[in-house]
Amino acid sequence: MKPFATLLDRLVLTPSRNGKLKLLTDYFRDTPDPDRGYGLAAIAGTLDLKSVKPAMLRELVLERMDDVLFRYSYDYVGDLAETIALVWDTSQNADVPQADDPGLGEIVDLMNSLGRTEVRSAVRDLLDRLETSSRFAFLKLVTGGLRIGVSARLARQALADFGGRDITEIETLWHGLTPPYEPLFAWLEGEAERPVLATPAIFHSVMLSTPVGDNDLQNLDPQDFVAEWKWDGIRVQLSRSGETRKLYSRSGDDISGTFPDVLERINFEGVMDGELLIGGTARSNIATRTFSDLQQRLNRKTVTGRMLEEYPAFIRAYDLLFEGEEDIRAQTFLKRRQKLEHIIENAPHDRFDLSPLVPFSSWDELETLRKAPPDPVIEGVMIKRKDSVYQAGRAKGPWFKWKRDPxxxxxxxxxxxxxxxxxxxxxxxxxxxxxxxxxxxxxxxxxxxxxxxxxxxxxxxxxxxxxxxxxxxxxxxxxxxxxxxxxxxxxxxxxxxxxxxxxxxxxxxxxxxxxxxxxxxxxxxxxxxxxxxxxxxxxxx
Missing domain, CATH: 2.40.50.140 (Nucleic acid-binding proteins)
Structure with a gap:
């Protein structure tokens, strides 16, 4: 556990992106399986670990510490896990060797094997066995409070750097693999073939836009671009291959379980890029609702029938990456758009519509439209080159976003x-x-x-x-x-x-x-x- 705890300490204190990447790649190189895979999962948010309620942790620490002293300590430190890690008294169990530092994989296996009545004593024993920094890392993991300024994408970039691969390769594989990712590490180290995916409906790295700067549009010909409204929902990628259907956020998080009403209505195969919204599609003549309504559906493990009825979700499509099994990302935006129009025309009208193009002839005209959009769910315009291919990442030039003034x-x-x-x-x-x-x-x-x-x-x-x-x-x-x-x-x-x-x-x-x-x-x-x-x-x- 100590290597993972040391990594967390250093990540928190390292502000630079490149510094964090080096810490992660060093950890992947120096830490054996399965610990490095579980560490990656913890950082990327894919670790399945039995949780421990803060109330139980308070009860455990108060078995060994005065209540008033603990409250003063907690108020001074400001973080429950850090407070318990610092004040935990091991003198009452001096026979437990702290030097016997259990590995992260050992702890994950132990916690996930425990019955309901076994958790309390197992947590107490682990707190006795772990030294202070490992104790803090353990508490952060089991309470779900791991916040270290590292995104899942940054963790995947570190994997790419570690194995000398392009991040798009990592992101293509990511959702087809599970912790502790041993086949992935074996491939990155050149010891095995590329892993075989468990699901064909995988996530593909999204194409990102750049904000319009003061002079970005000045030397560009409006005739080379099209514009769309920028909708105030969340960017999603919809993927279907055979009977496998998946819905991903723009960062690659699988949110399929939260939106079954969308997934069950897919009648086409391929990979679509679009905006997830609440309300009605343009073709249903029901108003699209605000982002606060969408928040009612986000981050829910289970969705009730009433929730599905009161907050119906749909996708407003604006790009197509795969048509069936064919990768069409190298085709121009206009060609992809033509194929997308055909798919949406034949898709269920209550769950899918097409983001309309915004006619304009000059940047001044588009700015006027941007400042006075026709719908409150619009937060600006997207500007896309007609001949742009769909490329992962944020290349400046093909796509711009021009948001309304804050x-x-x-x-x-x-x-x-x-x-x-x-x-x-x-x-x-x-x-x-x-x-x-x-x-x-x-x-x-x-x-x-x-x-x-x-x-x-x-x-x-x-x-x-x-x-x-x-x-x-x-x-x-x-x-x-x-x-x-x-x-x-x-x-x-x-x-x-x-x-x-x-x-x-x-x-x-x-x-x-x-x-x-x-x-x-x-x-x-x-x-x-x-x-x-x-x-x-x-x-x-």
Missing amino acids: FNIDAVMMYAQRGHGKRSSYYSDFTFGVWADNDGGEQLVPVGKAYFGFTDAELEVLDKFVRDNTVERFGPVRAVRATPEFGFVLEVAFEGINRSNRHKSGVAMRFPRIARLRADKLPSEADRLATLMAMIDEKSG
Whole structure:
């Protein structure tokens, strides 16, 4: 376990992408099977490991530690796993040798073999056997709290670097293999043939666009491009081969189980690129709904019949990678589009439609359309070269995205919570609110939460304000002083806003981030809820 724990420690403290890649490739090279495969799975989010509830961990640590002392320690450290790893008292089990460090594979096998009544004693024994950093890594794994700033794609890039392969080869194989990935490592080390996939409906690396810069379009001929609306859903890839049907997110995560209503209606074979949305297709004459409605369906292990009925999903297609078994990615966009049109015309009209092209003759005309789209579920335009092939990655030139300008408001900090990883000692997750009318005058109502957008220096300022101005605590959450004459004003930028019955304020923001710290403003100068409602009305209008 120690090599994996050391890797986690170093990844958290390494900010650069290249530095993280080197740490991962070194780990893959120096760690034997199956531990390196389980380590890869843990980082990439594919590890199947029996979970342990935080309440049980608290009970275990309180068997050996005073309750008040633990609460003070937890408040100071800010992370449950780190606190328990540091304060765990092994003196009561001095006979257990800590030097006998179990491997990651041994721990995974043990945890997954335990019956319900065996978990408690097994976890206690492991905490006694592990040294501090390994104990921390173990606790992070079994509580599902592993956040180290490494994406699944970065882990796959490290695999590609380790084996001297292109990442598209890794991503093509990825969903056909399972932890601990021993055939994959054997192939990457030249000791075996390329692994045989367990499923033919595999994920293929997606083609990405680049944001339009100030002068990017200036020297480009509009006649060489087509435009489409940029829909506010999630990018997906739909794949069917024979009776195998899969739905993947843009990062390659298998989300098939969450959207059976889409999968069961596929009547074609191939690989399609598109946007997953909620509501009705253009051909069904039912309005497409907002991203907040789509969130009702995301990240669910089981989907009820009522959920399927109230939040029906469909795919708005905009590209075709494979027509049946034929790879057509090397054909031009217009040729692929022609084949896609034929498929969508014959697909079930309630689950599939085609993203329409947006006619334009000049960049100025397209900018006008971008700023006033015809549907509130549109967040800008996509611009694609007519002769572009479908290539993995983000090559600048073939595809651009031109998003609408972000919304901005001034809001007041209301609550704060500690972050994770290297931010676990800082209050870095902030809930903010705006003023709303009630019977007794104006009061703050929360409208969003943000945990990025500020610099490290600004984080120091925010954290100090929270510590100096806490007025109430709710578990890990601190309420801060916020009155019309005293508080902390934040300029918040966000990509979209919609009505929401799930939030007390009645609004839900899309991708909020802290744009500026407004020490020059009093809380009384912050925006009103009516301003946000007007934004929604204007967008819908």
